[in-house]
Amino acid sequence: MIFGPRIELKTPAELELMHRAGQLTAEVLSAARSAAVPGASTAEVDAAAEAVIDAAGARSNFKGYQGFPAVVCISVNEEIVHGIPGSRVLNAGDIVSIDGGAVVDGFHGDSALTMIVGGDEAGTAADRELSSATEAAMWAGIAAFATGTKVSDIGDAIDDFVSESFPHLGLVEEFTGHGIGTSMHMAPEVLNYRARSNGPKIKPGMCLAIEPMLTTGGADTRTLADDWTVVTADGSRASHWEHSVARHDGGVWVLTAADGGAAGLAPFGITPVAPKDA
Numbered sequence: 001m002i003f004g005p006r007i008e009l010k011t012p013a014e015l016e017l018m019h020r021a022g023q024l025t026a027e028v029l030s031a032a033r034s035a036a037v038p039g040a041s042t043a044e045v046d047a048a049a050e051a052v053i054d055a056a057g058a059r060s061n062f063k064g065y066q067g068f069p070a071v072v073c074i075s076v077n078e079e080i081v082h083g084i085p086g087s088r089v090l091n092a093g094d095i096v097s098i099d100g101g102a103v104v105d106g107f108h109g110d111s112a113l114t115m116i117v118g119g120d121e122a123g124t125a126a127d128r129e130l131s132s133a134t135e136a137a138m139w140a141g142i143a144a145f146a147t148g149t150k151v152s153d154i155g156d157a158i159d160d161f162v163s164e165s166f167p168h169l170g171l172v173e174e175f176t177g178h179g180i181g182t183s184m185h186m187a188p189e190v191l192n193y194r195a196r197s198n199g200p201k202i203k204p205g206m207c208l209a210i211e212p213m214l215t216t217g218g219a220d221t222r223t224l225a226d227d228w229t230v231v232t233a234d235g236s237r238a239s240h241w242e243h244s245v246a247r248h249d250g251g252v253w254v255l256t257a258a259d260g261g262a263a264g265l266a267p268f269g270i271t272p273v274a275p276k277d278a
Contacts, residue, residue: 006186006187007179007186007187007188007200007203007206008179008181008182008186008187008207009203009204009205009206010181010205010206010207010246011205012248012275012276014107014181014205015205015207015246015248015253015275016275016276017104017105017106017107018107018108018109018180018181018207018244018246018255019246019253019255019274019275020104020105020107021058021101021102021103021104021105021107021108021109021255022109022111022244022254022255022256022257023109023255023256023258024052024053024056024058024102024104024109025100025101025102025109025110025111025244025256026109026111026256026257026258027052027056028049028052028053028071028072028100028101028102029049029072029098029100029111029112029113031048031049031051031052032045032046032048032049032072032074032098032100033098033113033115034048035047035048035049036074036090036096036098036115036117037090037117037118038090038091038092038117038118039089039090040089040090041085041086041087041088041089041090042074042076042083042085042086042087042088042090043070043085043086043087045072045074045085045090045098046070046071046072046074046085049071049072049098049100050063050071053071053102056102056104058102058103058104059102059103060100060101060102060103061101061102061103061108061109061110061184062099062100062101065184068082068084068228069084070084070085071100072085072098072099072100073085073097073098073099073100073112073228074096074097074098075096075097075098075099075229075230075238075240076088076090076094076095076096077094077095077096077237077238078231078232078235078236078237078238079097079229079230079231079238080097080172080175080213080215080221080230080231080232080238080240081097081099081175081213081230081238081240082099082228082229082230083097083228083229084226084228084229090117091117092117092118092122093116093117093118093122093123093124093127094116094117095114095115095116095117095123095127095130095131095237095238095239096114096115096116096117097112097113097114097238097239097240097241098112098113098114098115099111099112099240099242100112101184106182107181107182108180108181108182108183108184108244109180109244109255109256110180110184110209110242110244110256111209111242111243111244111256112211112240112241112242113241113242114130114131114134114135114239114240114241115131116128116131126216126237127216127237129166130169130214130215130216130237130238130239131239131241133162133165133166133169133214133239134212134213134214134239134240134241135239135241135264136161136165137158137161137162137166137192137212137214137241138158138210138211138212138241138242138243138264139264139265139267139268140157140158140160140161140268141154141155141157141158141177141190141192141210141212142154142210142243142245142252142254142261142264142265143157143265143268143270144156144157144158145202145208145210145245145247145252146247146251146252146265146268146270146272147268147270148202149201149202150198150199150200150201150202151188151190151199151200151201151202151208152191152195152197152198152199153202154177154190154191154208154210155190155191155192155193155194155195156194158171158192158193158212159171159192159193159194160194162212162214166214169214169215169216170214170215170216170217170218170219170232170236171192171193171212171213171214171219172192172212172213172214172215172219172221172238173191173192173193173219174221174230175211175213175230176189176190176191176192176211177189177190177191177192177208177209177210177211177242178190178208178209179206179207179208179209180207180208180209180244181207187200188200188208190208190209190210190211192211192212192213202247203247204247204248204249205246205247205248206246206247207244207245207246207247207255208244208245208247209242209243209244209245210242210243210245211240211241211242211243212240212241213238213239213240214238214239215232215236215237215238215239216236216237216238217232217234217235217236217237218232218233218234218236220232220233220234221233242256243255243256243257243261244256245261246275248273248275250273250275251270251271251272251273252265252270252272252273253272253273253274253275254272259272260272260273260274
């Protein structure tokens with residue numbers, strides 16, 4: 001990924017456009033999730049996502065990005081991120097991460113979720129724990145963005161949460177979150193682990209994509225011959241959760257969540273505030 005050098009701070013009007021892009025992104029992922037049933041191909045899941053973008057008259061920010069051929073990334077089982085949709089057929093019990101986005105009036109949304117094909121009951125207890133832990137780690141990072149002073153507070157919070165609550169899971173360090181706005185990938189880089197650098201200060205108008213990735217085994221990765229699909233080096237299962245989030249004068253708002261992040265932030269005692277309400 002290429003991160004531009006400038007951190008883009010959004011005006012209230014631009015945050016509203018970010019929210020529109022984020023909500024369309026949520027609809028795209030919802031359609032993909034509904035299509036990811038036993039017997040469906042990953043190409044069919046991608047087509048369901050593309051239909052939502054086309055119906056909205058919007059544009060995919062994944063398709064064509066550095067040559068990526070699809071609207072969403074679909075990563076199955078040992079695949080961590082950047083899986084290319086195609087002829088692979090999904091089976092009940094597969095753990096699948098779907099990562100996608102959309103562009104509305106020049107502003108980008110980006111989000112990811114993990115699901116078990118056929119419903120949670122079709123998966124193993126280990127896979128259910130993996131997805132739940134990854135999602136919870138994401139919310140820990142979002143809470144740190146809401147209350148912290150430095151971007152590095154996010155990685156500290158994610159690392160601390162995983163180390164304390166799920167030390168047997170692997171925390172992938174090779175792929176990070178990022179700034180988002182008029183481009184999908186912008187400064188600053190958002191680490192998912194503790195680092196010596198404090199990173200830039202959090203400022204009103206900052207929008208970030210926060211996206212931890214965990215595995216049931218080690219954190220080492222390798223990239224397949226397609227030059228996109230990243231898998232666990234030891235063949236263990238993987239999970240990826242992501243939201244685009246805005247920090248503004250009134251607080252924090254999760255742009256890609258239908259409720260602005262209310263449910264996910266409630267355990268941290270944080271109430272999200274819509275930018276227009278600030």
